[in-house]
Amino acid sequence: MAESVVKAGLLTNVLMEIVNSPINIALVILIFFLIYKIFRRQSDVPVRQAVPELPKLKKRDFTVEELRKYDGTQEDGRVLVAVNGTVYDVTKGKRFYGPGGPYAAFGGRDASRGLATFSVSTAGEGYDDLSDLTTVEMDSVKEWESQFKEKYELVGRLLKPGEQPTNYSDEEDEPTGTGDKSKDD
Template identity: 55%
Template sequence: MAVSQGAIMAEDGKETLPTSEESLLSSLFTEIFTSPLNLFLLGVCALLIYKIFRPSDGIGAASGPVEPPVPKMKRQDMTLEQLKQYDGSGEHGRVCVAVNGKIFDVTRGKKFYGPGGPYAAFAGRDATRALATFSVNDVKEEYDDLSDLSSMQMDSVREWEMQFTEKYDYIGKFLKAGEQPTEYSDEEDAKDTKTKKDD
């Protein structure tokens, strides 16, 4: 049985004419997507949406000046006093943060951790307690043994540690006062660099 143009086949096999709403939608759809002006405007809208939601790659005039990459720090363990030198305000501009007994070079994230950043309180400090309690201001001025943190807070600390490990360069251990630093060789630094590149 031949079906006439514009007709719809109903469930019972009989041919029916479209309702006025279906006809209206069909003609509206045809009119929108066949008009050259409408196609042009649709393309402009798609381009604007793409520009708004595309990931920033740092290319273009709006991104501002590009800072040269900072060379990798040598592997070293630090006490809190040594760590405080890396708060982003020194001539080297480096920013280091301690998390769960490990020190990370977060200079790449300077807009967050450097002077004026939302997490500047972590710069050159042990951020473990602040990350565990979700309070930026909960940073201690002395070595913090974290013994009073709950198991849930320590789970959160370990998750933060994993995130820092994946994103930033590990520098060394965070030392208690009087604890001796490890002597690291150049081979260990080279091995760390190779491991980061392989990841």
């Protein structure tokens, strides 16, 4: 019994020390606030929506009109982007290239000119031959293209108007020679 009286007296003395000093009161409030923020942050961490794993697209060539369909708004949410005539599946980067993303203007389009000029709003509507770009801008496009090659799945080429699509074999995903592009290109 004497032990509980000593503990109660000690607790009373600590509480009196805290209450008698405005600085101590402020520090206790700050401590409780920080503890609240720590626990709240851990429980309120938003869970990123995982991009559903879609089946790999067969390698093929796309017209500008066919590419436009892959802007992330269709049912499967797939997003394709063309860079320097090559089409990449950027679905795993949908938060950037899909609807509402900072680069959504590139989804389903040829992003080459926009990447070359550092302008998101420069996503072309039709085929863009890029012949008017400066050497520095073309170097920028090639740098972006190499980054896309490393990060995203290559799914085909963007066809020029009137160009015939290349037939790709299922096993090797290399052209079989029906298009006008040779294996040496």
